[in-house]
Amino acid sequence: MNTPHNIYIHVPFCVAKCRYCAFFSRACPAPDWDAYTNGIIDEIGHFSGVLGRISVPTVFFGGGTPSLMPTKKFAEIMDAIYRHFDVAPDAEITIEANPGTLDDTKLGEFCAAGVNRMSVGVQSLDDEKLKFLGRIHNAYDARQLIDNGMRRSIRVSADFIYGLPGECVGDAIKMCDEINRIGISHCSLYELTIEPDTPFGKMKLDMPTNETMAEMYIAIQNNLKLPRYEVSNYAAPGHECRHNQNVWDGEPYIGIGNGAAGRIFLDGAWYEELGGGKMFNKMSNDARAIERVITGMRTTRGLRIDPDIKKILNLEFAKSHTNMITFSGDRMRATDAGILVLDDLIEKLVK
Numbered sequence: 001m002n003t004p005h006n007i008y009i010h011v012p013f014c015v016a017k018c019r020y021c022a023f024f025s026r027a028c029p030a031p032d033w034d035a036y037t038n039g040i041i042d043e044i045g046h047f048s049g050v051l052g053r054i055s056v057p058t059v060f061f062g063g064g065t066p067s068l069m070p071t072k073k074f075a076e077i078m079d080a081i082y083r084h085f086d087v088a089p090d091a092e093i094t095i096e097a098n099p100g101t102l103d104d105t106k107l108g109e110f111c112a113a114g115v116n117r118m119s120v121g122v123q124s125l126d127d128e129k130l131k132f133l134g135r136i137h138n139a140y141d142a143r144q145l146i147d148n149g150m151r152r153s154i155r156v157s158a159d160f161i162y163g164l165p166g167e168c169v170g171d172a173i174k175m176c177d178e179i180n181r182i183g184i185s186h187c188s189l190y191e192l193t194i195e196p197d198t199p200f201g202k203m204k205l206d207m208p209t210n211e212t213m214a215e216m217y218i219a220i221q222n223n224l225k226l227p228r229y230e231v232s233n234y235a236a237p238g239h240e241c242r243h244n245q246n247v248w249d250g251e252p253y254i255g256i257g258n259g260a261a262g263r264i265f266l267d268g269a270w271y272e273e274l275g276g277g278k279m280f281n282k283m284s285n286d287a288r289a290i291e292r293v294i295t296g297m298r299t300t301r302g303l304r305i306d307p308d309i310k311k312i313l314n315l316e317f318a319k320s321h322t323n324m325i326t327f328s329g330d331r332m333r334a335t336d337a338g339i340l341v342l343d344d345l346i347e348k349l350v351k
């Protein structure tokens with residue numbers, strides 16, 4: 001059976017480790033790209049053996065810092081994907097890019113190799129804050145990279161972090177004003193969370209209170225010109241990240257590269273794929289449905305209520321909390337009030 005699968009490729013290398021980062025990545029500005037690329041190409045061959053010549057609607061290179069990768073290596077990986085799978089003619093091909101790791105020429109080479117969407121790790125447009133976060137670039141570098149992407153007419157997204165120590169609602173509004181002025185069609189705004197095994201986790205930081213964080217979140221909804229389509233993601237209509245939308249909606253995806261995970265659908269069954277395809281665990285339909293509740297309820301498109309979802313959903317609870325949940329067609333979604341207490345809501349939604 002040819003079930004389409006989205007493809008995620010993880011590139012776990014960065015120039016330096018940011019002080020807040022708990023992602024699967026390590027500081028290694030000059031990795032052995034030949035070895036890593038060959039490993040990825042082997043995995044692509046392995047998946048094509050298991051799944052056959054599947055169609056591929058999206059490819060997402062995430063990290064880490066995929067923009068560190070030599071473009072020749074990137075092109076070799078894309079060639080392998082095209083050789084083994086049926087990549088849709090309008091496939092979305094995203095690369096995560098960090099300012100300070102690629103100039104306009106290199107961006108042009110990525111585009112020539114198929115990239116049509118770039119997600120830029122900006123985090124802040126304040127040089128002091130960038131230094132505090134341990135970023136390797138300044139605000140000017142970030143603006144340059146965004147401008148280069150926009151000039152090349154690829155879709156450009158930018159990631160920002162809010163809720164730094166000492167920040168207040170005014171800072172969130174200022175950040176929204178800056179994003180509005182840039183005029184990008186997609187951005188992701190994440191609250192700074194302090195993870196224990198990071199440099200920030202070992203510091204005593206004077207973080208904003210939960211109330212202030214919630215006020216900042218509401219201020220973002222009120223001041224950003226782009227509508228929210230997921231808890232932390234905002235886009236002009238039609239500019240949403242298709243890869244993430246597909247994954248959040250419960251479509252299968254292959255994870256390739258160290259630290260990548262995937263959800264494979266094969267012969268009518270779901271498999272959890274860990275460790276770059278080396279381990280496959282069969283998943284029950286209930287376990288997969290619970291995952292879909294968690295990701296689907298984060299989106300404004302909402303959760304599609306199909307027979308698998310009906311089995312695990314507390315529909316009575318959902319229908320009796322109209323201030324938190326709304327229904328439209330075969331989908332349900334959290335209201336603005338529901339989004340603010342989403343974790344609790346999801347817990348109560350699952351039987």
Ligand code: SF4
Nearest residue numbers: 014017018021025064
């Ligand atoms: S660039 Fe991204 S993945 Fe790399 S250390 Fe910084 S936050 Fe982590």
